[in-house]
Amino acid sequence: MTIYVDVDATKTMQDVLDEARLSLNDDDKQRNADSATIVYANEAIAITYKLRPDLRFGAYTSEYAPLTADDFFPLPFQYTSVIEDYIRFRCEMRDDEAVSEGLASGYNQLFEQRVMAI
Numbered sequence: 136m137t138i139y140v141d142v143d144a145t146k147t148m149q150d151v152l153d154e155a156r157l158s159l160n161d162d163d164k165q166r167n168a169d170s171a172t173i174v175y176a177n178e179a180i181a182i183t184y185k186l187r188p189d190l191r192f193g194a195y196t197s198e199y200a201p202l203t204a205d206d207f208f209p210l211p212f213q214y215t216s217v218i219e220d221y222i223r224f225r226c227e228m229r230d231d232e233a234v235s236e237g238l239a240s241g242y243n244q245l246f247e248q249r250v251m252a253i
Contacts, residue, residue: 148176149204151215155222167226169204177201179221179246183214186250213253221246 152172161167181199184191190210191197208215224242 144207146208146212146215147204148173148202148206148208151176151208151218152204152222154215155219155226159223159226161226167229171229172222172226173202173204175222175225176218178225179218180210182221182246183210183218183250186247211253214250217246217249217253220249 149169152169155172155176156162156164156167159167177199180202184199202209208218210218224246228239
């Protein structure tokens with residue numbers, strides 16, 4: 136039996152980072168460098184794999200290796216917006232020192248719900 140994963144093999148992690156920046160008004164990467172946003176993207180993907188191990192076809196027991204901006208986005212295209220939203224939230228949370236723990240917790244729950252709903 137062959138299992139097909141609907142992954143867009145043309146979308147790179149850099150594409151995801153750049154799309155996440157659009158609503159942050161940070162096209163010039165002054166507020167959120169790639170070095171920070173790639174960490175947030177890797178966090179989101181690692182959490183997604185933990186919640187949905189079925190997305191790691193054939194690699195269930197291997198550790199998640201962080202991706203670089205040049206790597207292809209490893210998840211089905213439906214997860215792109217979920218990962219981008221996670222990146223945006225982490226960037227905004229870092230910018231706004233007044234972000235409450237309750238807001239962060241609420242967003243984390245929303246992220247997990249969205250991952251599980253796809």
